[in-house]
Amino acid sequence: MAQKHGDTNQAKAGQRVALLMAGVGVLWILVTLIGSEYGWSNRTRALFDLAALAGFGFALWQTYRLWRMRQKDD
Numbered sequence: 076m077a078q079k080h081g082d083t084n085q086a087k088a089g090q091r092v093a094l095l096m097a098g099v100g101v102l103w104i105l106v107t108l109i110g111s112e113y114g115w116s117n118r119t120r121a122l123f124d125l126a127a128l129a130g131f132g133f134a135l136w137q138t139y140r141l142w143r144m145r146q147k148d149d
Contacts, residue, residue, distance in 0.1 A: 085145060092137045099130035 106123045109115075 085141065085148075088137075088141050088144075092134055092141065095137070096131065096134045099127055099134065103127035103130075 103123070106127075107120065110120045110123065
């Protein structure tokens with residue numbers, strides 16, 4: 076059974092979203108560890124926490140858009 080061109084585009088979009096979530100998670104952990112090592116203030120750490128939250132929110136939005144595209148194709 077051959078795949079449609081849209082299926083491969085959706086699969087690639089799903090992979091990009093997964094990589095985005097993994098990347099944001101890893102960067103968030105690294106920044107948290109670096110911040111505790113160098114004694115950054117709580118305000119600075121909170122800034123990076125908010126940036127990570129924005130990254131996860133964007134990934135969630137992209138996941139929702141991908142889900143809606145798949146629903147529309149059925």
